[in-house]
Amino acid sequence: MERTVAQSSTPQGRYTLLPSRYSSEDILFCIDVDTESLVEMKVTGPNGRPITRLDSIKQAILLFINAKLSINPDHRFAFATLTKSASWLRKEFSSEVESAMAALRLLSADSSSGHADLTQLFKIAYHEAKKSRAQNRILRVFLIYCRSSIRPQHQWPVTNQKLFTFDVVYLHDKPGPENCPQKVYDALVDALEHVTEYEGYIFESGQGLSRVLFRHMCILLSHPQQRCLQDLIDIPKSLTKKSPTADSAPGEENPAASSQ
Amino acid sequence: MAIDTVPPLIAAQLNYLLSHSPLPIKVEQMWSGSKNHGLLDRFTLVIPFCLDYIRWDVIYNALYPLAAPDIIFGPEDESFRPYYAAGEEGDLKSPKNSMSDWNCKDPTRLLSLILELRELYMTYQRKRVGEVEDERLKFELSTIVSREGIEMYMSSGIEKTEEVKFALPLLGVDINKMVTGCPWRQKQKIFLQVIFPVGRKYMSTPSAPRLKLVASPELKALFSIEDFRLPSWLDGMCMAEYLPILEGLLQSQIVDAVSSIDVRRKFIVALAPLFGRPVEADPVFCRKAAFLTSSGVFTFLVHFSLPLQFPKQQPGLMLQSSQHFNPSGAPVKSPVITEFPWSPRWESSEMAERFFDYLVEECLNFKKYCNESLLQQR
Numbered sequence: 182m183e184r185t186v187a188q189s190s191t192p193q194g195r196y197t198l199l200p201s202r203y204s205s206e207d208i209l210f211c212i213d214v215d216t217e218s219l220v221e222m223k224v225t226g227p228n229g230r231p232i233t234r235l236d237s238i239k240q241a242i243l244l245f246i247n248a249k250l251s252i253n254p255d256h257r258f259a260f261a262t263l264t265k266s267a268s269w270l271r272k273e274f275s276s277e278v279e280s281a282m283a284a285l286r287l288l289s290a291d292s293s294s295g296h297a298d299l300t301q302l303f304k305i306a307y308h309e310a311k312k313s314r315a316q317n318r319i320l321r322v323f324l325i326y327c328r329s330s331i332r333p334q335h336q337w338p339v340t341n342q343k344l345f346t347f348d349v350v351y352l353h354d355k356p357g358p359e360n361c362p363q364k365v366y367d368a369l370v371d372a373l374e375h376v377t378e379y380e381g382y383i384f385e386s387g388q389g390l391s392r393v394l395f396r397h398m399c400i401l402l403s404h405p406q407q408r409c410l411q412d413l414i415d416i417p418k419s420l421t422k423k424s425p426t427a428d429s430a431p432g433e434e435n436p437a438a439s440s441q
Numbered sequence: 442m443a444i445d446t447v448p449p450l451i452a453a454q455l456n457y458l459l460s461h462s463p464l465p466i467k468v469e470q471m472w473s474g475s476k477n478h479g480l481l482d483r484f485t486l487v488i489p490f491c492l493d494y495i496r497w498d499v500i501y502n503a504l505y506p507l508a509a510p511d512i513i514f515g516p517e518d519e520s521f522r523p524y525y526a527a528g529e530e531g532d533l534k535s536p537k538n539s540m541s542d543w544n545c546k547d548p549t550r551l552l553s554l555i556l557e558l559r560e561l562y563m564t565y566q567r568k569r570v571g572e573v574e575d576e577r578l579k580f581e582l583s584t585i586v587s588r589e590g591i592e593m594y595m596s597s598g599i600e601k602t603e604e605v606k607f608a609l610p611l612l613g614v615d616i617n618k619m620v621t622g623c624p625w626r627q628k629q630k631i632f633l634q635v636i637f638p639v640g641r642k643y644m645s646t647p648s649a650p651r652l653k654l655v656a657s658p659e660l661k662a663l664f665s666i667e668d669f670r671l672p673s674w675l676d677g678m679c680m681a682e683y684l685p686i687l688e689g690l691l692q693s694q695i696v697d698a699v700s701s702i703d704v705r706r707k708f709i710v711a712l713a714p715l716f717g718r719p720v721e722a723d724p725v726f727c728r729k730a731a732f733l734t735s736s737g738v739f740t741f742l743v744h745f746s747l748p749l750q751f752p753k754q755q756p757g758l759m760l761q762s763s764q765h766f767n768p769s770g771a772p773v774k775s776p777v778i779t780e781f782p783w784s785p786r787w788e789s790s791e792m793a794e795r796f797f798d799y800l801v802e803e804c805l806n807f808k809k810y811c812n813e814s815l816l817q818q819r
Contacts (some may be wrong), residue, residue, distance in 0.1 A: 196713035198706050200622030201724050243770040248742055248761060251774070252721045252731045282770065317624075395763045396740045399733050404721040416717035417735040420801045 202406055205255040207274045207313040210242055211302055211324045213263045216293045218327040220354065223389035234352050237391045238325050239285045241350075241398045246281050248402055259309075260284045263324070264294045267302035274313075297328065299335040303376055310344035319378075320345040321405060324369075329353040329360040332368040335375075343378040346405040350397055351385040362387060379405035382414075447471070447481045448503050454551035455484070462552060464489050469496065478503055488559060491594040492608040492634045492655050495562070499551070509543035510551070512558060517597065523561040569595040570605050575639050577647045578605055584681035585609065595639075603639035608632050608655075609680075611688055612695075619699045620663065622725045631656045631666070633687065635680065649674040662726045664698040665749055698749065702727050705747045708756075711789035715797040716743065736804045740764065743800065752785035752792075760804070765811035768818055773811045778803070 212218075218235040226232045249256045257274035258281055261267050271284035302322065310320035322345055326333065349369050353362035366385050373381045384397035400416060409415075447455065458466065471484040482503040487494050498513040514521050524538050539554040570582060570593045585591060590610040597603045609632060616629045636651040652674065656666040672686050705727035712732065713719065720742070722730035732743045739762075746757040760775040767773060781799045783792075 196710060196718050198710050198722055198724050198727065200620075202622070203624065203724050240766065240770060244763060244766070244772050247771045248731075248763075251742075251744060251759075251761060252729065278771070317626075392738065392740070392764050396735075399720070399740060399742065399763045402720040402731070402733070402742075403718075407719070407721060407724070409718060414718075416720070417733040417740050418715070418717035420734050420736045420797070420804055422798075422801050 203404075204317055204319045204406065205253060205257070206249075206321055206404070207257050207259070207309065207318050208249075208321045208323055209259050209261060209274075209306060209309065211261045211263050211267055211322060212238060212242075212270075212288060213297070213325060213327045214288065214291045215264060215297075215328055215331075216290060217329065219290045220327070220352075221389070222391055224391060232391065233290075234327050235288065235290055237394055238352075239288060240391070241394050242285060242325075243278075243282065244395055245398045245402065246278060248399065250276060250278065252402070257318075260288075261302065261305065262288070262291075263297060263299075263302065263326070264291045265296055266298045266300070267305060269305070274309075295331070297326075297331055297333040299324075299333050299372060300337055303335060303337045306345045306347075307342075314344065319405060321348060322346070323348045323350075323401070325350045325352070326365075326369065327352050328365065329362045330365070332361075332365050333372060334368075335372055337376060339375075343376060345376070346379045347373050347377040347381040348401055349373055349381070349383040350394070350401070351383065352394065353385065353387050355387045380408045380410055381405075382408070382411050448501075448506060450506050450545050451482055451501050451503075453548040454545075457548040458552040458555065461549075462556075466555070474500065474502060475504070486555065488555070490559070490562070491566075491592040491606050492632055492653075493594070493606070497555075497558075507545050509540050509545075509554075512554075514562075518562075518565075521562060521565050523558055523565075563592060566592075566594050573603075573605065573639055575637075578637055578639065581637065581680050584679065585684075605637045605639060607635045607637075607680075609635065609684070611684075612691060614692065614695075616660070616663075616695060619695070620702070620725065624725055625659050627657070627659075629657045629660045631660070631691065633684070647677075649676075649678075662728060663702070663749075664695055668749075669694065701749070701751070705751055708747065708751070708789045708792060709745070711793040712745070712796070715793050734800070734804070736801075736808065739804070739808050741804065741807065755779070755781075755783045755785075758796075760807045762807075762811045765815055767814065773814050775807055775810065 212235075214235070218238070219233045221231045221233055222237050224232065226236075246258055254276060257276045259272060259274045260270040260281075262270050270287060271280070275281070302324070306320060306322045313320040324347070326349060349372075351362075351366055351369055353365065354360055356362050362385070366383075370383055373383055382401055382403070384400070386393050386397070396417070400414065455468070459468070466489070467487045469485040469487050471481040473479050474482050480503040482501040484499055486497050486499055488497060495515055497515070500511040500513060502508060502510075524540055539550065539557050544550055570578070573579070573595065582593075585607070588609060592608040594606040594608075595603070596606065611631045611633055617623045617625050632655045634651075634653045634655060638648065638650075640647065652671055654666050654669060654671065656664075660666065669691070672683070672690060674683055702725075706724075709719065709722050709727055709730045712730065716732040716734055719730045719732050728747050728749075730745045730747075732745075734741060734743055741763055742761040744757075744759040744761065746759075748754045748756070758778040758781065760778070762773045765773040781803075782795050787795065
């Protein structure tokens with residue numbers, strides 16, 4: 182599989198930071214607004230009000246954007262929605278948080294869509310990626326998908342021209358006789374491997390916990406040009422006190438790298 | 442009836458100028474030459490010159506689209522008359538220039554005209570400076586006139602004292618090539634601006650000129666012009682003596698700045714075994730790195746920012762929650778933390794370990810800070 186490998190690991194997977202291409206990102210969020218986005222999360226909001234998946238998704242996107250801009254204020258964001266197919270919500274890429282907030286306010290759930298076709302999304306991304314590259318930027322498509330029984334399809338051709346990175350967050354119901362989230366997940370993985378330029382990441386959760394979603398969003402902050410393979414992700418690292426060894430005296434260095 | 446649009450031929454020429462100009466020329470204002478049509482056919486261009494700006498008004502006429510525009514120069518430059526050869530009345534051999542050979546349909550014309558006029562303006566200013574009756578200035582001019590890329594400017598006026606301003610490009614070395622993986626699309630340049638008062642009277646010790654360093658803006662990722670202390674201009678010095686001293690100092694500081702990139706790089710790499718792979722780090726100048734860590738179920742980001750004087754100057758540290766949000770939905774951030782154990786003499790691995798130990802404790806305070814800020818919102 183022709184995949185552009187990030188330049189920041191030794192063969193043993195140890196982290197290095199060699200001088201390399203470091204492009205600002207254009208990130209296109211594509212949010213699934215099928216009725217399943219209105220499924221309630223496990224935790225309730227203040228005053229016991231229920232929180233839907235879409236509410237959590239909006240909050241998670243704001244978290245992501247704010248964090249990304251704290252790291253590098255040059256990253257930009259645009260928005261699309263997914264019903265039967267993808268369509269623009271806010272087309273212009275912008276690095277203004279206010280602009281993202283305004284776009285997210287427009288986000289609302291649609292009726293049940295039946296099927297999900299990603300072809301248009303990939304077409305849009307391909308076209309936008311060419312514009313990004315002309316400005317020395319890289320394009321990333323960030324799909325947030327909510328349907329537990331509908332496998333997304335696409336008719337994107339096999340091509341060596343992979344111009345954008347593809348990340349997925351999948352929120353679903355617990356597996357049962359009436360649904361097939363595992364099959365949906367596998368279809369998302371296939372689509373990811375089919376189109377992504379740099380290593381793409383996919384995270385799923387059926388727990389309905391916002392903080393799990395937020396945690397995944399933070400891992401997805403990873404810059405595509407600096408990623409390791411998903412199997413080797415070692416973050417977040419836990420900040421726990423290293424237990425003192427039996428023989429250590431004050432001032433003696435503990436050679437252990439970290440404890441988890 | 443104001444239409445408020447720019448006629449297409451004019452727009453094409455102006456857009457071409459703005460996107461293709463080798464210098465950062467800007468449009469300051471646009472207006473219409475006539476109340477009747479309201480089309481915007483006049484504008485002011487702000488053009489970099491001698492590390493400052495000159496303003497020229499470009500006057501098209503929307504009713505006569507085939508004609509070349511008029512250019513109105515600044516009030517100090519009444520004697521600047523490009524394209525007026527001496528004895529031009531009835532002179533059949535007036536030189537062909539961008540104005541006489543105007544093609545309104547060619548979008549490149551305005552830019553060529555402006556660049557040509559700017560060259561002529563440079564020659565005009567050189568002549569004015571050369572004519573100044575100041576022996577010291579004449580001498581200074583003679584020592585630098587062979588340097589490439591100099592611009593000079595003579596400012597005068599009833600209220601101002603006469604001054605001559607020089608903009609001198611420094612350092613023949615290509616800084617871009619010194620930085621591995623350099624992302625700068627244009628060559629970074631450093632200039633010295635020197636302003637001499639014009640003194641027609643003889644003075645036993647001529648006063649020192651005003652000096653200022655100016656650099657292209659992207660250079661600040663590597664080197665701070667503001668923090669660079671200009672060597673003193675000693676009594677009786679001249680530019681021919683001062684410039685080599687300045688350039689020597691600048692060169693060695695830039696070489697130091699380039700090697701300090703790897704000092705910062707080493708520190709970021711030393712953090713990875715303890716803090717995990719950073720979610721993003723600057724691989725060329727190594728000024729920033731962000732890590733994702735957790736303490737129990739509390740997940741948060743640790744942002745390091747490394748100053749140019751690292752490790753003499755300590756890093757900036759900031760924490761950002763993934764689970765606590767302020768009323769506008771932004772994740773709660775700590776203020777920039779400065780009170781942590783620090784010594785520039787530690788090895789990078791020890792610096793990393795000390796930060797780890799510090800943050801094991803400090804993240805509990807941060808969690809408390811986040812929870813308190815949520816309570817304050819209720």
